[in-house]
């Protein structure tokens with residue numbers, strides 16, 4: 001895929017560059033409506049390069065930033081980081097689930113560090129974890145202009161795009177289903193090959209794994225082309241959601257096999273995509289917190 005690709009009538013994907021050396025880009029989507037306006041899903045990272053890439057795509061469509069009517073996203077910097085700039089350039093309405101807006105505000109105030117003693121983290125690995133806790137995930141994200149709830153239809157003239165609340169990755173993560181075109185905008189809920197991290201929106205009362213599995217079940221029942229927030233569009237949504245479900249249930253069983261281990265000891269014995277030794281800072285924090293979530297999750 002080039003930087004810009006038309007996916008379906010009036011729906012376009014944009015590869016937005018991501019700094020940091022992890023995934024190379026996020027996918028933003030531009031949806032045209034019957035009034036000649038545009039709706040943005042996930043504007044991308046908070047860099048000039050990212051915002052320019054998105055606005056270049058707007059230009060390719062013969063539009064200007066002022067034609068952007070709405071922006072929908074979740075709180076992570078690689079999706080929402082450009083939201084403030086795009087909103088300022090366009091006047092478009094920033095839309096999020098209410099829980100996402102709350103989580104973003106909580107993270108911006110700073111969340112307490114996990115109990116590294118209870119997790120059994122060696123002293124020499126604590127500073128990088130404490131630094132990762134302190135780093136703002138969604139710095140500069142404005143409060144939304146309106147909030148979305150499960151079952152809502154987006155205000156996109158000429159299209160029926162329904163909101164599915166899919167918590168787990170973050171507390172207010174959303175998938176969007178274009179019911180007529182058969183498109184499922186999947187954000188970070190379902191990626192074609194990468195396993196998304198869970199519980200990455202600060203502390204929640206509910207277990208993120210339980211939430212996530214419930215959302216996978218709903219999204220897996222949808223027919224159509226999946227349009228994820230990274231990698232590439234894909235069609236095997238039912239198979240992919242089933243595989244992700246099995247991945248998490250298997251991991252819960254692996255964690256349950258170490259009933260007496262600390263979170264650190266359990267995590268060290270699990271298999272990680274890049275290997276345990278590759279984890280540091282934020283990725284190590286994410287690995288440990290997901291191990292703790294699996295320990296606290298009671299599989300159905």
Ligand SMILES: [Zn+2]
Nearest residue numbers: 074076169188
């Ligand atoms: Zn994310």
